[in-house]
Amino acid sequence: MILLVGAALAQPVELTLWHAYRGAERAAVDALVDRYEAEHADVAITPLALPSESISSKLEAAIPRGNGPELFIGPHERVGAWGPRGLMAAAEHDAGTFHPATVEALTYRGVRYGYPLAFKAVALFWNKDLLAEPPATTDELLAVAGELTRDGRYGLAYESASAYYFGALLHGYGGGVFDGEAVSLDRPENAAALSFARGVQEAGLLPEEPTGALVSQLFNEGGAAMVFNGPWFLGEIDGVDFGIAPLPVVSETGLPAAPYLTVEGIFVSGEAEHPAEASAFARWLAGPEAALVRAREGRQPVAALAAYDSLEGDEVLAAFRRVLDTSVPMPNQPEMAATWEPLARALRAAMRGSVTPEVAMRSAQFEVDVALRPPPPEANPVPWIAAAALGLFGLLAWIGLGVRRAGGVAGLRGWGHAYAYAAPASIAMGLLVVAPFLVGAGVAFFTHHQGTFTFVGLANFLDILLARDFSPSHPLSFYFTLLVTLLWTVANVVLHVTLGVALALLLREPWVQLRGVYRVLLIVPWAVPSYITALIWKGMFHRQFGAVNALLSALGLEPVSWFAQFSTAFAANLATNTWLGFPFMMVVTLGALQAIPRDLEQAAEVDGANAVQRFVHVTLPLLKPALLPAVVLGSVWTFNNFNIIYLVSGGEPDGSTEILISEAYRWAFTRGHRYGYAAAYAVLIFGVLVGWGQATKTMLGRKVI
Amino acid sequence: MAESSVKAPSMGRLLATHGLLVLATVATLYPVLWVVKMALTPSQAFSLELNPLPTSFDLSNFAAVVNTEDAAGGWLFGRQLFNSVVVSLTTAAVGVVLACTAGYAFSRWAFPGRDIGMNLFLATQMFPGVVMLIPLYILLDELGLLDSLWGLTLVYASTSVPFCTWNLKGYFDTIPKDLEEAALMDGASRWMTFTRIILPLARPAVVVTALFSFMTAWNEFILAATLMSDERAFTLPVVLNSYVGEFSTSWGSFAAGAILVSLPVMGLFFALQRHLVEGLTAGSVKG
16 A cells, blocks of 8 residues: 555656747756756656747647646747636746846736746847947937938938837827727827937838848848847857847937736646646746756846846846836737737838828727727527528438438449549548548537637627728728639639740640750749748749849839839739749640640641641630639639738738638737637638639639549 | 750840840858858858858858767757658658659549549648647647657648649559550559559659648647657757747858758759659640
8 A cells, every 4th residue: 555655656647848949048957947846856847849930820729628738838928818817727836036027917807827038129239340338319210310321321221111110200209009907009198109200210210011021131241230129139149249238229219118027927728737846837837946047058138136146247138137127018918919910010011111101000090999899789599599400301301301212222222332432532531631620610600719619609700791890991801811712712823824834835835845854943932841931932022122023123113112112013923923823724725735736736737827826726625624623723722811911922912912712810819819700701711712613613614523 | 856956046036045044043042141151151140232242151050060968978960950851851751652653543543532542642731830839749748649750740741731732643544444454464563563564664754743742741830849848859849940040040050050041951952853744734735
């Protein structure tokens, strides 16, 4: 008996820890886990590094089902949405261990969740070769930046179109996203901040379309004297003697331009099996001893204050420690998530000069209000259940009639072999594709708020179809997006087919040497992961530094701000997707051409038909049967091709280049987690596509299948 | 058709054809050269210069991507490469079995429900994936297939089945029925006719189906990252995507990883290009 208890005690408690760390930070945490295990024989911890893009949705799916980790590391903004839902457990802190701002960040409605590990906030980095002292006020900043901007160099570079960086200006002008508990964007203070941002841009002190990559590149090449950037920028600086200071004080108000503070916390899951052991480890990892290792080895600006006493001489971390004093915790209310996209749109529109700052802020507020609109009233499910039952009965009756028409069960039995052949694929698809879709689509009849779903009947569909939120001509309305989606699909398919057929025609001539080489090289876009190539295309369309504008300039044409108006932003998306999609059509056409006898064309040539006539009257009709299925499938894939829109134009300008599927994604993930609304979009997309399929079939006058 | 029946082209036409092809190839390769350049440059920056040709030849990014260790000190990248290969090959095998049988049934027998079935297969291509992730997670959890490479394989295979079935059905349609009828008369079973006569004839289309299923599994990362919870069970695209951070991305590592992931696919394309060309379409044209 005693032996048994002893054995049970010797079995270590197993804890899992999910995080999205890479590089030095990851190595530091892994080393600390080993150390903790060595000191605590009764605990075994397994860290798991996940892609930062999927960790959040994975946690949300796994924790409620008991599959989640005991511990996870993530940004504090989730506290408001996840704490009350029980995804994370409340935490006890030792008073005075952490900087108060980092504790405040982890507190939602009086409850603390998790332990602060490290923080991120934007600071001023300056090139010491170009500038002796950093400016202390915005007036100084503008003056210095003005002097330094010349000969292709910029005084200042930062991601000025990002709502995250813009936060510092909001605070510097006395504004902010929230006023108390409510989102309040259309305040004069916020408009003043926007005017300032626009003024800096108009004065030419900033490069155009400054992306993170561009900012790093300019700073490293001496092309930017000062940049606003966060601690992650440290890993990107290469060969520049630099200093770090807090952002300047806004001269008009005397307030510091206080950047957003993002705290990385370690959280104990609300469903943890061993909460005591998990909390003990979390507390230790956040505590001063481990913080020192994370700071030294992982180069993290840590939240535990005692660590800085032992870090004397580390100017970089000391500078971020000073930034911490003037930063404002990013609001952790769940409503915050719905503000990023509208605010970024307002920022871009105002910087472009297409609207005044006041108007931009007003429309951002309107969009936030729409996203946060209280859910429709709960509907009585009884009539719906009755209707669903009736529908199900109708379906069964219809199947029954079909069976009877086929000669009853006995008649079907004669087809037993056919069903046996079709069954494995049908069952697999029914189970793993159709069922998840039906369940997902069913969410369209509900509304989601903080983890609970309420049945609302057709309210989501009515809101969308009656254009309740946005008038049909507004870029965010269903009808506008539908038109863009149709245009997107048609334009893509036309270009894919045209290019694919043209190249295939060139490649089929037997006298073309190196055909095999061309063929393989032209297929390359199909083989490389599109995530990276799409972003390269986006870089090629950069206003100032992109290859496309360089080509235009070389041809003596004016460079174009590709993402500033609908037509060119759409064209940029289209070019990228054409590049990605033509190889498929080319291969299809090559195959089809092989099967077309050349003598027909030669006969036509003898009869005096020219090349165009031969193609239109002889080759094309023969190609049609092979191209039709490819066109139907290709158009369906293009219709739902979310990646390109998301990565290239990102919906710019003003959300007008979004397509239906990217809108559905935004409603689900970036506009306040309106899963019901997103699912309703998905159902409508499916409906439109079924209609599209029928229309293509009728139009082409042939059974495609 | 005999080569000799084709006229030798005029010099101008030859030059024009090659000119156009070279232009198309350059435009096609320009963005890809960027990936190569980023991979061979020893930094993690996303460079925006005009010259896409590598200015340095440094393999440290590749080394960093390949030389990863798991907790036990094992070769992690090797393990993940193995996972990717196994999952993709199994997906291809399962996908081919499912699509061949279904495609054959749809092609040969006008059984009740066939048209509905075919339309349903097409309809699954229209499902927006955005709503399916969580239900799929719950379903696999209930089936006990979470954290299992088998579960992942089954999902991939079912996802690629509709396209493959369509494609194979089109190809089977072009194979004359007399062949099977003769074999059946001689006493061969349906299964034997299918596996011994029809499948060998449909080889190009089967190869394409296999390649398509393989690619579905080879490049996917969202499902793999959501369904797997052990880095030793990750596939390469998940590893690749973990170089994308919330605030900054390790572009050098990402590019090196992207090239490593693309090479086998390009190798397959090259090896199978003749089949690829015939298998995708020959069917629907011959008929």
